[in-house]
Amino acid sequence: MYEFDYLKVSSINEAVSKFKELDDPRYLAGGHTLLPTMKQRLASPSHLVDISNIPDIIGISTNNNEVSIGSATTHHAVATSETINNLIPALAALANEIGDPQVRIRGTIGGSLANNDPAADYPAAALALKATIVTSEREISCDDFFVDLFETALNEGELITSVKFTVPQKASYVKFPNPASRYAIVGVMYAEFEEGARIAVTGAAPCVFRAHEMEEALKRGEELPEIIAEGLNSDIHAGAEYRAHLVKVMTKRAIENAK
Numbered sequence: 001m002y003e004f005d006y007l008k009v010s011s012i013n014e015a016v017s018k019f020k021e022l023d024d025p026r027y028l029a030g031g032h033t034l035l036p037t038m039k040q041r042l043a044s045p046s047h048l049v050d051i052s053n054i055p056d057i058i059g060i061s062t063n064n065n066e067v068s069i070g071s072a073t074t075h076h077a078v079a080t081s082e083t084i085n086n087l088i089p090a091l092a093a094l095a096n097e098i099g100d101p102q103v104r105i106r107g108t109i110g111g112s113l114a115n116n117d118p119a120a121d122y123p124a125a126a127l128a129l130k131a132t133i134v135t136s137e138r139e140i141s142c143d144d145f146f147v148d149l150f151e152t153a154l155n156e157g158e159l160i161t162s163v164k165f166t167v168p169q170k171a172s173y174v175k176f177p178n179p180a181s182r183y184a185i186v187g188v189m190y191a192e193f194e195e196g197a198r199i200a201v202t203g204a205a206p207c208v209f210r211a212h213e214m215e216e217a218l219k220r221g222e223e224l225p226e227i228i229a230e231g232l233n234s235d236i237h238a239g240a241e242y243r244a245h246l247v248k249v250m251t252k253r254a255i256e257n258a259k
């Protein structure tokens with residue numbers, strides 16, 4: 001690891017203003033992506049601005065048909081939240097399947113969404129559950145947030161403060177995990193709303209995406225269509241054809257399991 005300076009902040013304003021003053025800073029939340037990246041020398045920020053102790057961005061609350069989760073809330077807190085287990089059990093189950101206990105106890109929802117790893121679980125939940133990403137600057141619809149591989153709509157220094165999920169009629173997340181890391185080789189979040197179902201797929205492509213053709217087929221009461229492998233990820237874990245097959249199988253299971 002290269003040398004860097006570390007500072008801990010206690011408010012959103014302090015985090016954002018410090019970030020602006022510094023040379024090449026990065027926010028540090030759970031550190032479960034950023035620190036391994038730094039160890040591999042793929043990132044060498046001058047400063048780490050630790051946001052993990054800002055009270056305003058930790059915790060879970062509800063408002064009408066929405067569940068709001070502070071960005072520095074850990075995967076463990078989401079997995080064990082009574083509110084989330086009652087209102088969106090699929091989201092609690094998803095959080096409970098992220099990595100291992102060490103990852104869940106430190107890793108945060110905001111870090112996961114900001115990072116937008118193509119195999120991460122939360123992006124699928126955000127996209128299927130009509131999430132709004134609330135930041136230090138604005139509110140961003142999930143439909144506009146995930147741009148490409150490790151790329152989001154966030155501006156430099158823009159801090160995610162919370163994520164608002166819409167409570168569905170029913171939902172389910174099914175993942176085919178990499179047996180070592182537990183990241184999704186393919187993961188499918190299925191969520192039903194009055195106007196129809198939303199199906200979001202992670203792991204299969206460079207960026208999380210909605211399976212619009214499947215959603216339309218369900219609306220028409222038809223069989224799920226075959227998935228075209230072209231453009232899907234192909235690596236040592238699974239080829240594109242296999243991933244295409246998994247998308248359909250995981251989606252079928254998610255529909256069957258939805259509650």
Ligand SMILES: Cc1cc2nc3c(=O)[nH]c(=O)nc-3n(C[C@H](O)[C@H](O)[C@H](O)COP(=O)(O)OP(=O)(O)OC[C@H]3O[C@@H](n4cnc5c(N)ncnc54)[C@H](O)[C@@H]3O)c2cc1C
Nearest residue numbers: 029030031032033034099107108110111120121160182183
């Ligand atoms: C062994 C292992 C297994 C894992 N398995 C899985 C898995 O199965 N599924 C899965 O989804 N993930 C998995 N992860 C990743 C894990 O969920 C991370 O916790 C997560 O991706 C990043 O969250 P973090 O809080 O650790 O972020 P950090 O590592 O602290 O930060 C990640 C990036 O996001 C930025 N950032 C952090 N918070 C914010 C914010 N509020 N606003 C703006 N930018 C921010 C940081 O600057 C950095 O660029 C695994 C990680 C490890 C090490």
